[in-house]
Amino acid sequence: MSKFIKRFYLFLVYGFLYAPIIVLIIFSFNEGRTRGSWDGFSLIWYKKLFSDKEILSAVYHTFLVASITTVVSTIIGVLGAIGISPYRKKLRAAILGINQIPVLNPDIVMAVGLMVLYRILGLDFGLVTLILAHIAFTVPYVVLSVLPKLKQMPSSLPEAAMDLGATPSQTLTKVIIPYIKPGIFSGALMAFTLSIDDFVISFFTTGNGIETVSTLVFSMARRGINPEINALSAIMFIIVLFLLVLMNLRTEKVT
């Protein structure tokens, strides 16, 4: 009996979590325009989605921003983590604390802050500010996913490389980076998914008609939801799901 209750509870929780997504995916195949009734199976919204220039351009921007953000913040984050790791405990804890504030800080504070900063600096709102903002909020996550791997690495490993004649930069590329590669990979994946996922920061830091998927959906919602959005959301969900599975497989392999 208690086993049944446990299972039922689990089912309830997951049902609560996943019901909206399931409904969304099902209705993305609905022929009719309304969400209240099922008018039959159709791929019409997917077809319309792929001919909607506005949406396609938002998808393009989303992935462009995510890709550039991932590359840049991974490089910054990895170098940052390597720089922090040899510090003594107290100093490292202090630096890490500062690193973690943006992670815990509400997005809206970061978003408004970035907007004000860019305005003061006189930057043109658009793709550049958007990418800069995404780099700013994803770097701490990269640092956090790389540091544990660095801590795990015995200090004698880079020393052994230098002992064998490797210069400090050769030691970095031939020993340290290969060792922390799993951490770099999961950091990069995290930066990528966070960038795709973000709405609040993008909303405040973009401009000049540059829309990401999330800002576009938001503005469309005000005009009344278009079922194309259902189809798009379903596709995005599948992509994120795929990335998450990939990320978990990686971490399982590492530990």
Next chain:
Amino acid sequence: MATQIELRNIEKSFGDHQVLNQINLEIEEDEFLTILGPSGCGKTTILRLIGGFETPDSGEVIFDDKDITQVPAYLRPVNTLFQKYSLFPHLNVYDNVAFGLRIKKVPEAEIKPRVDEMLGLVNLKGFEKRWVDSLSGGQQQRIAMARALINRPEVLLLDEPLGALDLKLRKDMQVELKRIQRELGITFVFVTHDQEEALTLSDRIIVLNEGIIQQIGSPLDIYNEPINAFVADFIGESNILEGIMHKNYDVSFSGKHFVCVDEDFYPNEAVDVVIRPEDVEIVSVEKGTLQGEVLSCLFMGVHYEMRIATSAEIYLVHSTIPRSIGEPVGLCVEPDNIHIMRKGEVEGDEEL
């Protein structure tokens, strides 16, 4: 033999803690030199100074008459065998061993035979494709040795390389180390806290304690003529007794006068007397200089270890003939086997 490495007046502190104090040391070409001392005595720091992983607060490191104190590790003609092997986990055995040569841009065609040769030297042919995680501790240590030696270093630094191995494997590896050192004819600087290992392997031993060199000498010298009570105690078991040197060849301890072979002490100078347990002879009560009673008798494999109480002290005695507990016995010691040491003397004191 020429001096290859010289440490001059080395001082090193970590924070408030002085790790090395006035270290002066010469390492000869092609010798097997062991730095022996308890953990925390600074022996690994000496090795790291030679390897280039630490710089001294003051003093110089000289290599072949050149000052290399500020030369970074990757430019020094020495290689290190680390305590925890430190093989690269992302590379297989072959790539680990080839690492140093690839850094030096040696052509692959030349690397292959040299890796083969090194794997042959450490008896691990056929392991090229294995991942280092799949190897046992002893195998990993051999690979680490091959990885270091393939660079044909003039000096190999070994930082307690056998510390993580079990006893049997350690013995095998000791033989292996000595063989490899003879075969290659290069200088080994070996750090250990295991006195037996030091005595077995070394041409010369440096005994270090609290950052100060206590004694430098051959294993035999250090075992037979320890300079002070610390060395005597650290190198094997011994009886260390408070004594008084009355005049040349006349010492008293345990309430009795003994003939010894030492001279040149102040009249009635207080000294430490060291007698190795195997040098104490058990004789009949009447013949003994000292009289005592057997407290315990343990079988140790080759010999019996006995504790014998005299009126003043308890003596540790090794003998192949067991005595029963409570048996009254006599003890005597040959003059040759009584080692007299000035209190607190260390290496170099006599020259001052």
